Amino acid sequence: METTTNTETERYLKTGAHIGTKYKTWGMKKYIYKRRDDGLKVMDIKTLDERINLAAKLISNYEKDKVVVVSRKLYGKTPIKQFAEAVGAKAIPSRFIPGTFTNPEGKEFTELSLLMVTEPDADFQAIKEAKSLRIPIISLSSTNNSTKDIDLIIPVNNKGRKSLALVFWMVARNILIERKEIKNEKEFTKTAEDFEYKLKEGKEELMKEKRNMERKRRPMKKGRGRPKR
DSSP: OOOOOHHHHHHHHHHTTTBOOSOOOTTTGGGEEEEOTTSOEEEOHHHHHHHHHHHHHHHTTSOGGGEEEEEOSGGGHHHHHHHHHHHTOEEEESOOOTTTTTOTTSTTOOOOSEEEESOTTTTHHHHHHHHHTTOOEEEEEOTTSOOTTOSEEEESOOSSHHHHHHHHHHHHHHHHHHTTSOSSGGGOOOOGGGGSOOHHHHHHHHHHHHHHHHHHHSOOOTTOSSOOO
16 A cells, blocks of 8 residues: 655645544544544545545546546636646536536537546536446545545545645646656646636636626616617
């Protein structure tokens, strides 16, 4: 069994990848190392590292374009896009359209052999459809997440920008090593920072959403009603 290197341990600690929430589900209980004084649960770094390696080994056995990674969470958008670009997978950021995996006639229909999600609660529709097709499911899961229908859990802080970026970067790097497309980390051209969602992007999206909301609230001016015939 591979052991966690000092460098990787420092990365986990620096990004808070091991920090969970104040809440825990029955399924996530076994991944908790301890409880902090402030009530936050701390997940086991060794297990996190082992699951990252295991996820990479599993994903490397599937056809690139049949691996689909999903994230409805805002901070997961950039990580999954970068991940998909690095390993040749397909990314579905933001809203998941019902029927994407199960309706061949749908515009968004996507075939898959393996699904990876950022958070099981937010990405429940993708999980539901993949499960109905008996597709293996990998999930990044924090202490408060449900473990139902998940085949491989990566116990990690899936709320933070930096921890999400780190995990997707590490899994991508390890997949390329498993495929022998690169020999080591030094040959991986992307950095963990490249995988991180930038706050500037979030501000732009929030401003756009705010403008749209203001337009909807704005009363219709006289003369702009139904056009005369």
